[in-house]
Amino acid sequence: MTTTYSDSLFHPHAHAYRAAIIHTLDDPARVGIDASYQYFEDGLLIVENGLITAVGPAETLLATLAAETPITTFKNALITPGFVDTHIHYPQTGMIASYGEQLLDWLNNYTFPEEDKFADKDYADNVAEIFLTELLRNGTTSALVFGTVHPQSVDAFFEAAESRNLRMIAGKVMMDRNAPDTLTDTPESSYHDSKALIERWHGKGRLHYAVTPRFAPTSSGQQLTLAGKLLSEYPQLYMHTHLSENRQEIEWVKALFPNQSGYLDVYDHFNLLGERSVFAHGVHLCDDECKRLAESDSALAFCPTSNLFLGSGLFDLAKAEQHNIKVGLGTDVGAGTSFSMLQTLNEAYKVMQLQGKKLNPFKSLYLATLGGARALKLEDKIGTLQPGTEADFAVLDYHATPLMAYRMQQTTSIEERLFVLMTLGDDRAIKATYVMGEAVHTRG
Known part of the structure; x- marks a missing residue:
């Protein structure tokens, strides 16, 4: 060599x-x-x-x-x-390994009650410390991270990441409907809160900001419009959300956005596709959606442990490769069952086996390192x-x-x-x- x-x-x-x-x-x-x-x-x-x-x-x-x-x-x-995690929720650290639901019930029964606690900055500070300690114990040095709807959750995360000199990306959840009242914002407040966080944290040290609508069902068209406005105002921002994880979720999106022909069309309509857009899951994508993801240079986060844990389905890595879509690996804690990228690759191998395909160890290493860095447009720095x-x-x-x-x-x-x-x-x-x-x- x-x-x-x-x-x-x-x-x-x-x-x-x-x-x-x-x-x-x-x-x-x-x-x-x-x-x-x-x-x-x-x-x-x-x-x-x-x-x-x-x-x-x-x-x-x-x-x-x-x-x-x-x-x-x-x-x-x-x-x-160092490993690169392209999709993870730090507020869900305390509810990892919660029993017995699929995606939508899991959100209502476990996720939202836990995220409600992040209105308390001291609570968020404590979880951010635990979360980052776990990442580093597992060899993960960079991650694309969900906060909660509370701006203080993002402040807590970035403060903890900055003190460790970590290259991290995070954002405040934007969520103005179909969630508990204590966890919803408005289109205007989400825009202004996000903008203040961007000004405070984006580009500070090794930190980056991601505009973060949770997923299409919890954001109105007006909120998604303002999310797209933020991306146009700050061209180096990331966009982080969920896509086509669960069939019930996909049907819900069709009902909520009847003027759009599909789940990806919603994000496309509101100008949320781009070279720094990362969509978690993408389990149920058609060829046309894959083609548009590739054309926009958007990325997918392959999250095997959560997809198996919630019964969402099997990610088709071969199809993503066929369409030249950037793919990184995500633990998706807390639906994901481990902070360990090694264990996540263990499950990724099984996902491929269930589809009659192989996942070579060198490809696995790529997904957990350089592949994740490329998905985040950071391959000149990490991975x-x-x-x-x-x-x-x-x-x-x-x-x-x-x-x-x-x-x-x-x-x-x-x-x-x-x-x-x-x-x-x-x-x-x-x-x-x-x-x-x-x-x-x-x-x-």
């Missing part, structure tokens, strides 16, 4: 990390498996001032380091880019270990559990080892998580 450098390599205050190293270079569906990744059995990752300056074989890079450069060596470990990108990375432990250690003894390739990590791994497999070259989680 080729060693990759940048011009600023070998300054005395660099720090080097030695272990097996892997990162993806491109989507295996586009370039083939062999050209999609870079792997070093004994690798070295060099970081300076929060950025990656080189990655390559240790044998090559060690000889060129300044004598005083510190080296941290991880045995029986694999360094990967890879290319020189010049931000040093957000995770260290995975091949011997995290006795079973994993034993199983790893039988493996003969990095492909096998990746698959074991993605099948048996969870938070215990994360030995350490680094953000901009600083350790933010180390397993005790």
Whole structure:
């Protein structure tokens, strides 16, 4: 494999990390498996001032380091880019693993009562701390995140993310109908509250804002119009919502928007499709909808654990690939059942198997890292270990559990080892998580 450098390599205050190293270079569906990744059995990752300056074989890079450069060596470990979660709800942390409903009943019985608590800023502050701690314990360093309808929920999240120097995207939920009165805003208040949050947080440090209508049934046409206005006023904003998750939901959208021919048509009509638009789920999409998502350069978030947990259906990754739609991976906590991207990939593999298709471990790694970064238009900053990108990375432990250690003894390739990590791994497999070259989680 080729060693990759940048011009600023070998300054005395660099720090080097030695272990097996892997990162993806491109989507295996586009370039083939062999050209999609870079792997070093004994690798070295060099970081300076929060950025990656080189990655390559240790044998090559060690000889060129300044004598005083510190080296941290991880045995029986694999360094990967930090995971990128393209769809998650931080206010649902406290209701993960709530029993026995499908989507719409689940919202009414569990989600809305929990989100009502975020009117209390102290409560939101506490959950934001718990949420971000869980992400980092699981090797996730960037995420696209739902708040609640309360502006203070977004303030709490961004304050906690800023204190950790995380690259995060979040937004206030816009929801003016078909929800409890305590959780609804108005088209005008949602516009003005969102605008104030944008001015306060978007582009501050490593933070970005997402205009966040919950989903079409909970927003009137007037509110969606103003959501589109925000996107036109601030071209670098994200748009984050749900799409075609559940068949009952789809029928509800048709009844609420009789002048539109389908679910995606609603968002298209209100100018919510674009290169920074991310639609969670997309389980039940026709070919025409896929074509329009690709043409608009919008992205889909594949959320296998929540789709299975709520009985919503099976995401068709092959169809998305066929239409060249950007796809990232989402845990979708709290309908999703784990903060772990490894466990989410475990379920993604099963979703594909149920459709008679395979999910190669290298494609899985792509979805959880560079694929997510591309879905968020951040591939020049995160999701890879290319020189010049931000040093957000995770260290995975091949011997995290006795079973994993034993199983790893039988493996003969990095492909096998990746698959074991993605099948048996969870938070215990994360030995350490680094953000901009600083350790933010180390397993005790």
